[in-house]
Amino acid sequence: MQRGxxxxxxxxAAIVRTQRAMLTVADPPASxxxxxFVDAETRELIGGREHLPTSGSEITRLSPARIANLxxxxxxxxxxxxxxxxxxxxxxxTPLIVPxxxxxxxxxxIAAGDGYLITSPEYSMKRLLAGGLEKIFQVCKCFxxxxxxxxxxxxxxxxxxxxxxxxxxxxxxxxxxxxxAVCGDHAVLGDRRISLAPPWRRMTVREAMQEWAGVRVxxxxxxxxxTAAVRTAGIEIADGLAWDDAFFTAWLARVDPALAxxxxxxxxxxxxxxxxxxxxxxDGDPTTALRFEAYVGGMELANAFDELVDPDEQxxxxxxxxxIRRERxxxxxxxxxxxxxxxxxxxxxxxxxxxxxxxxxxxxTGASTIAHVQTFADSER
Amino acid sequence: xxxxxxxxxGLKVLMDGNPYNVIEFQFVKPGKGAAxxxxxxxxxxxxxxxxxxxxxxxxLEPANVETRDMQFLYKExxxxxxxxQTNYEQVTIAADLIGDAHDLMKDNLPCTVVFFNERxxxxxxxxFVFLEVTASEPGVRGDTSGNVQKPxxxxxxxxxxxxxxxxxxxxxxxxxxxxxxxxRVNKT
Numbered sequence: 001m002q003r004g005x006x007x008x009x010x011x012x013a014a015i016v017r018t019q020r021a022m023l024t025v026a027d028p029p030a031s032x033x034x035x036x037f038v039d040a041e042t043r044e045l046i047g048g049r050e051h052l053p054t055s056g057s058e059i060t061r062l063s064p065a066r067i068a069n070l071x072x073x074x075x076x077x078x079x080x081x082x083x084x085x086x087x088x089x090x091x092x093x094t095p096l097i098v099p100x101x102x103x104x105x106x107x108x109x110i111a112a113g114d115g116y117l118i119t120s121p122e123y124s125m126k127r128l129l130a131g132g133l134e135k136i137f138q139v140c141k142c143f144x145x146x147x148x149x150x151x152x153x154x155x156x157x158x159x160x161x162x163x164x165x166x167x168x169x170x171x172x173x174x175x176x177x178x179x180x181a182v183c184g185d186h187a188v189l190g191d192r193r194i195s196l197a198p199p200w201r202r203m204t205v206r207e208a209m210q211e212w213a214g215v216r217v218x219x220x221x222x223x224x225x226x227t228a229a230v231r232t233a234g235i236e237i238a239d240g241l242a243w244d245d246a247f248f249t250a251w252l253a254r255v256d257p258a259l260a261x262x263x264x265x266x267x268x269x270x271x272x273x274x275x276x277x278x279x280x281x282x283d284g285d286p287t288t289a290l291r292f293e294a295y296v297g298g299m300e301l302a303n304a305f306d307e308l309v310d311p312d313e314q315x316x317x318x319x320x321x322x323x324i325r326r327e328r329x330x331x332x333x334x335x336x337x338x339x340x341x342x343x344x345x346x347x348x349x350x351x352x353x354x355x356x357x358x359x360x361x362x363x364x365t366g367a368s369t370i371a372h373v374q375t376f377a378d379s380e381r
Numbered sequence: 382x383x384x385x386x387x388x389x390x391g392l393k394v395l396m397d398g399n400p401y402n403v404i405e406f407q408f409v410k411p412g413k414g415a416a417x418x419x420x421x422x423x424x425x426x427x428x429x430x431x432x433x434x435x436x437x438x439x440x441l442e443p444a445n446v447e448t449r450d451m452q453f454l455y456k457e458x459x460x461x462x463x464x465x466q467t468n469y470e471q472v473t474i475a476a477d478l479i480g481d482a483h484d485l486m487k488d489n490l491p492c493t494v495v496f497f498n499e500r501x502x503x504x505x506x507x508x509f510v511f512l513e514v515t516a517s518e519p520g521v522r523g524d525t526s527g528n529v530q531k532p533x534x535x536x537x538x539x540x541x542x543x544x545x546x547x548x549x550x551x552x553x554x555x556x557x558x559x560x561x562x563x564x565r566v567n568k569t
Binding site for chain 1: 409411414415433
């Protein structure tokens with residue numbers, strides 16, 4: 001028996017959602033009402049038409065909660081644009097299809113035409129900094145393969161901004177003020193209130209790992225040494241892991257759950273060099289990169305760098321990332337030679353950040369999953 | 382071997398020699414880190430629940446778990462006797478293994494029995510069973526408002542809350558996962 005709920009009554013037909021599909025049912029009994037559970041199988045389907053499943057989300061008829069979320073999303077976007085305009089930022093638009101997507105080891109780019117959809121607008125925006133723009137921001141779609149979860153969607157919206165001739169500290173202040181401007185003093189997630197009032201607490205990665213995981217991270221130890229330290233702390237870990245995988249094994253087991261318990265937003269600063277990504281290393285401390293991540297209610301909201309502007313080091317890191325991708329049997333994307341050329345011409349010292357706009361709207365609305373704040377979730381395409 | 386893309390509810394895997402059933406999973410990916418699947422496993426032997434973060438690329442060993450369709454025959458003290466209808470083999474299973482739903486089991490009920498290394502470790506009942514009401518006080522006339530319920534005893538001896546209009550002799554549909562009344566059905 002295929003039971004379903006009547007979601008719409010049309011002239012001479014009803015739309016019934018079952019667990020597997022949306023069915024169009026011809027000539028429904030007069031007693032059927034929207035919201036009623038009915039036995040759909042005994043009815044005739046119009047032309048055998050069966051709609052695709054929508055994994056439980058309402059798209060034919062948007063629920064009032066979904067509409068409220070979309071209204072909050074539009075308000076948030078207007079606030080973001082006003083926020084940057086007030087501070088003298090120029091809004092830019094960079095290509096969504098590029099020959100060289102990010103080489104970041106754990107990101108999968110999606111092929112499109114002759115190139116790939118961007119995983120972030122970072123490389124193009126840095127070329128604009130080298131080209132003479134100083135304060136720029138962008139709100140754009142980004143695309144990442146094989147990412148799907150309550151905080152992840154394959155197609156999502158990023159806010160990315162840069163300040164040339166400025167530091168990561170200025171970016172940290174922007175972040176606190178922007179989130180506060182959009183969400184107010186608190187984010188309400190379930191029955192918890194997370195304080196968003198600036199300034200936010202700062203904690204280094206090493207402090208967080210020491211306090212919550214009981215693991216001392218030096219930044220220049222071998223992967224095997226880090227694995228041993230993680231195991232000594234009582235965390236189950238396999239042998240033979242790469243440095244970053246050993247790090248994140250401990251992070252996910254202990255730090256991530258601890259961050260989720262905090263009742264205030266936090267910036268996790270000073271990342272160990274193996275996790276530098278595109279951040280500059282600290283002057284006089286090659287084991288530490290000038291990078292921070294913003295966490296609210298356990299959700300990673302943003303990632304910022306004091307940008308790496310040295311063309312030789314950048315080219316070297318790209319080659320290393322290509323080598324690691326090759327080694328791990330992952331697709332090896334070409335190096336963005338135009339970015340390297342721009343760095344040789346000269347990119348000013350800059351701070352920059354990428355902040356997940358959908359996640360920001362989740363904080364503003366209290367939504368528990370990213371699909372609830374997107375106009376179309378991946379499953380609703 | 383399974384990898385993280387195979388993880389779904391109900392997947393049976395072997396970890397440290399024990400069979401586990403996946404009961405919950407979630408995609409997580411720390412910034413600039415590998416994707417992990419935060420997975421809750423239930424030990425099929427002890428019922429203990431463990432959480433592990435399985436890194437993308439990591440392999441999971443399938444458990445030697447066999448699922449067989451069997452028919453419930455009868456109760457014998459605290460045990461239940463089942464029969465495999467394909468070969469008439471009978472298996473005795475402790476009622477504890479079935480949990481709360483064992484008092485909803487009527488003779489000939491088709492069930493799914495999970496075996497680990499040929500030992501029964503789990504029994505899944507049909508989601509719904511249809512049972513006749515054998516005892517229930519009549520509902521108070523006039524009180525027809527939505528949610529008022531009364532207790533009723535069904536033919537297997539289980540007690541279920543039902544709406545006031547249910548009478549002795551009615552057949553009702555019960556959700557075995559929650560022990561809850563679903564609806565009244567006509568006898569088939």
